[in-house]
Amino acid sequence: MTQIYGHRGAKGEAPENTLTSFQKCLAHGVRRCELDLHLSRDSELMVIHDPTLKRTTGHRGKVVEHEAAELVTYDARKGGPGWVQPCPIPRLAELFEKCDFEHWQLEVKSASRVRAAHTVLAIQELTRRFGLVDKVTVTSSSREVLRALTRLTPELSRGLVAEYAWLDPLKIAQNYDCKLLALNWTLCTPERLLKAQKQGLHVSVWTVNEPALMRRLADFGVDSLITDFPGLASATLGNRC
Known part of the structure; x- marks a missing residue:
């Protein structure tokens, strides 16, 4: 059975990585999501894809240069589907409070050693506080x-995001004892999929928005797909998810 994850909520239908987008995903009956995290200047986990604010809010500067209390006042509707009401950048804590997802893929972008450490420790603290350690893969x-x-938060499930095949994603996933492989769909051949699953990996492919591609990947036997249109995916795959 292929599971469905809403990409940044329901990115194709509502402003990405906002509470509105995640509520839209849940309204389709899709209870798994993927989102992106950056730390604010005061080390709060903020749900936003880019390290900078320009594309989604129109504001200048980097996420890390702003306090969380300031970031949550910024409207993140820019550059997405039209939306009438303001959609602020959310704290991850707010989504944990308000959204009943059964599983979360929390993507952390590249970071310095110090910043990576601060980020994963913040995720561990927050998931413990909300009792969600078993429902999260970082x-x-x-x-x-x-x-x-691996070093600081071994209790958190890990996943490798693989966009290119120039390094063997299965070997890297194994090196870091990953449980999940988030694979660009263009890299998802039946052979690689089978090999990954034999290695014990949950294979989650992204970003899959066309019904024919959804069906093809489900027929391959992918464990889950990440889509901007969770409602369309649910309708397309029907009893396969």
Whole structure:
């Protein structure tokens, strides 16, 4: 059975990585999501994809240069589907409070050693506080982040985000004892999929928005797919998810 993850909530239908987007995902009956995290200047986990604010809010500067209390006042509707009401950048804590997902893929972008350590420790603290340690997989393409997860927060499930095949993603996943492989769908051949699953990996492919591609990947036997359109995916895959 192929599971469905809403990409940044329901990115194709509502402003990405906002409470509105995650509520939209849940409204479709899709109870798994993928999102992106950056630390604020005061070390709060903020849900935003880019390290900078320009694309989604129109503000200048980096996320890390602003306090959380300031970031949550910024409207993140820019550059996405049209939306009438303001959609602020959320804290991860707010989503944990308000959204009943059964599993979360929390992607951490590349970071320095110090920043990676601060980020994974903040995730551990927050997931413990909300009792969600078993419902979270922290994913990254960054060796620094994966190293920090292995060293500092071994209780958190880890996942490798693989966009390119120039390094063997299965070997890297094995090196960091990952449980999940978030694979760019273009890299998902039946052979690689089978090999990954034999290695004990949950294979989650992204970003899958076309119904024909959803069906093809489900037929391959992918464990889950990440989509901007969770409602469309649910309708397309029907009893396969």
